[in-house]
Amino acid sequence: MSFTSQNNRVYALCDANSFYASCEKVFRPDLKDTPVVVLSNNDGCVIAQSKEAKAMLDLYMCRPWFEVEEEAKMLGVVAFSSNYELYANMSNRFMATLRQFSPRQEVYSIDESFLDLTGIKCDLVAYGQQIKDTVMQWTGLPICVGMGSTKTLAKLANHCAKKQPHMNGVCDFTSMSETDIDNIMQQLPLSKVWGIGGKLEAKLNKLGVHDVLRLKRANPKRIRDEFGVLLERTIKELNGESWLELDETLSEAKQVMSSRSFGARVSSLQELEEAVSFHASNASARLRKHGLYANAVHVFIQNSPFDKAEFYGASLIAALPSSTDNTLLINRTALWILKQLYKEGIYYQKAGVMLMELVPEGAQQTNLFTQNTSDTKYSTLMATLDSINSKYAKGTIKLASEGIYKTWVMRRSYKSPNYTGDWGELPLAK
């Protein structure tokens, strides 16, 4: 991290509009003008809504589906369960398209990417339009482009590009006057700034800071004393001092988690064991995909904070005897932890397994007592398991402890086909 005092950098933030909903629409042209929402795992909450759905009832966002379902259906809203295989695939296409426009790219999230446009000698607004049109043409996804001299400003510009219809999806702060930008900032609440969430906004409001311009003009030193370095950095970034650099490295995972709420409440140890086993294998498989080894396992179980009963949440971390990516070993540890946590008479809503203290392949510490021959045997077994599960379908081969009936499995009533990830589900022209 360093401060570039001579800041003539240009960052662009390219962000897909209602990404999940847009992905669903790409493969359903018949829903072009239909309001569409996408539901979280377990069909729990609304997590994405197309612009038609937004225009009708923005209140749906983050609401539990069961509360709005009836009304939404009456209004002609079409719902989809989340289909992460599809979204990951579309994300890859989107990122690959953006790569055409800058040699320096940071893939920030599944639907957002920063580009470094420093030194590009053309009308940036026109360039932004070109990026937007190309993404639409190559992937079918609508996006907005925001540009600024820092990443924080590019994020804010992107917000404006989305909200101001006359900008046609592209907003470039670097070609606007300071006064114009200040006028925009004065209209924006703090929560629109990258890094300011609900808690910070409330605290700052109490101090009389209500809009972005006010925050921009706050004294960074004083803010640092009260709120820490992050917010100080944000203020500097709002003032055009670049403190956040483009991060082109595809960062290695620091932990891998698999968890889900249950389709129905679960109270027996056996059912919990099945779920924890499932998550242990799932997380282990993802660990191997990243080429990583874990040193510790974290298991948690809880009932729902929305239930009448008193909240019960328990979790425990156990160290593994040596770093491993072995499903069987990780599973055994996870089940042992579960036994420590389990309490009878509780209606559990959720369980999860987190793998921690990850190290890359080749860097793992070997334990004095580890037997290398069995290690090789295990890794051959794991490789075989992974290749069968990837060739056929996830879960073709699994641990017996994962159970067969899966009373706890999540609901996914409205899932679209795996258009891009399964030969059998390719969309075909009629």
Add this chain to the structure above:
DNA sequence: TCTGGGGTCCTAGGACCC
């Protein structure tokens, strides 16, 4: 009946060291 999942980073405080 039904309320997401998967992450990162920073900070404060305690333990421990010399």
Add this chain to the structure above:
DNA sequence: TCTGGGGTCCTAGGACCC
């Protein structure tokens, strides 16, 4: 009489992100 100070490492918890 007088009870240090500077440093590291670890962990839990909080805040944020999409």
